[in-house]
Amino acid sequence: MVILEGKGLTKYFRGLSALQSVDFKVEEGSITGLIGPNGAGKTTLFNLISGLFSPNHGTTTFHGMDITHLRPDRICHLGISRTYQLIRPFLGLSVLRNVLVGIYYGRDGTLPKKKAEEEAGSILEFMELSSKATYRADQLNTGERKRLEMARALGTNPKVLLLDEVIAGLNPAETTTIMKRIEATRDKGVTVFMIEHVMKAVMGLSDRVIVLHHGEKIAEGTPQEVTTDPGVIKAYLGDKRI
Amino acid sequence: MKKIHIVIFIGLILFILLPHFTPRYMTAFLLLLFMHIVIAESYDIVGGYLGYINMGHSAFFGIGAYTFAILLNGNFGFFLSSLAAILVGVLFAALISFPFFRLRGAYFSLATFGLIRLFELLAFNLRSLTGGSSGIMIKAEYRLTLAYYFTLGLCVLTVGLIFLLTRSRLGLAWTAIREDEEVAQTFGINTLKHKCVALMISASFASLMGAFYTWYIIFINPKVVFGLEIALVPISMAMLGGSGALIGPIVGAFFITIVEEILWTKVPYFHLAAYGIAIVLVGLFMPGGIVRLKWLRKPLMRLGLLED
Numbered sequence: 001m002v003i004l005e006g007k008g009l010t011k012y013f014r015g016l017s018a019l020q021s022v023d024f025k026v027e028e029g030s031i032t033g034l035i036g037p038n039g040a041g042k043t044t045l046f047n048l049i050s051g052l053f054s055p056n057h058g059t060t061t062f063h064g065m066d067i068t069h070l071r072p073d074r075i076c077h078l079g080i081s082r083t084y085q086l087i088r089p090f091l092g093l094s095v096l097r098n099v100l101v102g103i104y105y106g107r108d109g110t111l112p113k114k115k116a117e118e119e120a121g122s123i124l125e126f127m128e129l130s131s132k133a134t135y136r137a138d139q140l141n142t143g144e145r146k147r148l149e150m151a152r153a154l155g156t157n158p159k160v161l162l163l164d165e166v167i168a169g170l171n172p173a174e175t176t177t178i179m180k181r182i183e184a185t186r187d188k189g190v191t192v193f194m195i196e197h198v199m200k201a202v203m204g205l206s207d208r209v210i211v212l213h214h215g216e217k218i219a220e221g222t223p224q225e226v227t228t229d230p231g232v233i234k235a236y237l238g239d240k241r242i
Numbered sequence: 243m244k245k246i247h248i249v250i251f252i253g254l255i256l257f258i259l260l261p262h263f264t265p266r267y268m269t270a271f272l273l274l275l276f277m278h279i280v281i282a283e284s285y286d287i288v289g290g291y292l293g294y295i296n297m298g299h300s301a302f303f304g305i306g307a308y309t310f311a312i313l314l315n316g317n318f319g320f321f322l323s324s325l326a327a328i329l330v331g332v333l334f335a336a337l338i339s340f341p342f343f344r345l346r347g348a349y350f351s352l353a354t355f356g357l358i359r360l361f362e363l364l365a366f367n368l369r370s371l372t373g374g375s376s377g378i379m380i381k382a383e384y385r386l387t388l389a390y391y392f393t394l395g396l397c398v399l400t401v402g403l404i405f406l407l408t409r410s411r412l413g414l415a416w417t418a419i420r421e422d423e424e425v426a427q428t429f430g431i432n433t434l435k436h437k438c439v440a441l442m443i444s445a446s447f448a449s450l451m452g453a454f455y456t457w458y459i460i461f462i463n464p465k466v467v468f469g470l471e472i473a474l475v476p477i478s479m480a481m482l483g484g485s486g487a488l489i490g491p492i493v494g495a496f497f498i499t500i501v502e503e504i505l506w507t508k509v510p511y512f513h514l515a516a517y518g519i520a521i522v523l524v525g526l527f528m529p530g531g532i533v534r535l536k537w538l539r540k541p542l543m544r545l546g547l548l549e550d
Binding site: 050051052071072073075076077081082084088090091092093097100101102104105106107152156 | 411414415417418420421422424425426427428429430431432433
């Protein structure tokens with residue numbers, strides 16, 4: 001079943017087109033990868049889905065419901081949560097309070113304090129951040145901050161999790177950790193839609209991969225199909241003849 | 243009970259008993275100090291926790307003062323007039339939060355700063371309502387002791403409520419907005435609503451303080467309540483003490499009120515420089531305010547007066 005769908009999504013920044021009528025579908029319970037060279041419009045697509053930008057044309061639907069022009073906080077309540085490529089935890093707040101923001105405000109209902117703190121504890125444990133719970137977010141290193149980003153997003157109890165390059169820039173050990181966490185998240189029934197440059201991760205995790213280039217979708221399919229697609233190879237490596 | 247609770251308790255009893263043993267001058271001085279704490283603390287809800295520097299916080303003080311004075315002269319009684327002062331202040335806060343909170347950073351500060359000038363001019367020119375430059379006089383009585391207790395009570399209420407609020411879900415949303423407003427919104431926080439609520443709460447304390455102050459001082463005019471002197475009180479005190487920490491504005495208020503008191507008895511008008519000097523000193527030597535100074539930070543945190 002399709003949980004998240006975009007139709008004809010187009011976004012201009014002034015005269016510059018960042019996305020041009022992009023269609024995509026994300027199956028419920030799957031991990032879908034989103035790849036493409038720098039500036040291809042991947043993060044713009046995430047910003048459209050999470051409501052930070054409004055598209056110039058096109059619609060996004062979630063469970064068949066039109067969410068194109070909803071406010072970001074409403075979209076979060078519906079069950080779509082995200083991380084940021086330029087890691088943006090609330091730097092002045094403790095790790096625990098970062099996650100509590102997601103738990104208290106990101107869900108549709110309200111949780112009592114005790115329940116919320118229990119939940120925050122188990123999410124921190126899941127993301128292997130328990131020992132840092134009282135640290136301020138600006139005292140964490142990059143790997144921990146990325147895990148915190150994901151922990152905060154999980155706090156909202158999402159149905160769809162948008163991961164914007166949570167692996168890029170991590171060392172091999174951290175990469176393995178977070179890949180396992182992503183798989184475990186999917187196994188809990190959360191649909192994952194992830195932007196990633198680290199091919200090992202995308203190809204290893206994704207059920208389907210969507211490729212963007214210059215704001216247009218140039219390929220879609222299983223990892224094998226995509227990596228052998230001549231259009232994709234051309235976009236990444238250039239043409240044979242110069 | 244922790245040590246700190248005992249200290250607070252003893253301090254409170256001391257302040258309650260004090261007016262019976264000290265000269266009037268001391269009572270009047272403490273009243274001024276408590277008033278400064280109320281204004282600086284209530285400013286800090288928006289300035290320190292929400293992260294919006296509201297330069298026009300004293301506009302709420304002035305609105306409360308004028309509302310109270312006008313209604314009291316209209317024979318509405320002390321209680322009703324105070325209530326109306328809060329209501330008008332809060333309503334006004336709700337009204338301006340929609341256009342003003344579309345602005346961020348320095349633009350918000352400048353717009354709110356313009357607000358107090360606007361109100362000063364309005365108070366000067368709406369003669370039939372405000373008495374213009376000759377101000378408003380309310381019925382004179384000796385009220386020092388009673389006004390002292392009201393101000394002390396409001397001070398305790400303000401600090402107590404802010405303590406509770408900043409540890410609640412609401413306070414979490416405010417600090418999240420301060421840290422990164424866009425991210426806060428994508429995590430389900432209705433930012434406009436929360437900013438509006440913060441400003442309304444902040445305004446309620448300041449406008450009630452304005453009412454109490456009027457009741458005590460008997461006479462107000464536009465310069466007294468909308469002037470630069472009172473406008474600089476919250477910002478300089480909160481910044482000097484440490485914005486975004488409960489104890490910060492209290493420390494700042496103590497410090498500046500005392501310095502000011504010493505200065506103005508020695509050199510007339512020089513006390514006004516205290517505000518400016520405080521802001522410059524903070525910017526140069528202690529951007530986090532007094533309470534976040536290296537050698538003070540640790541002991542304060544151990545006492546539970548400051549959290550990181």
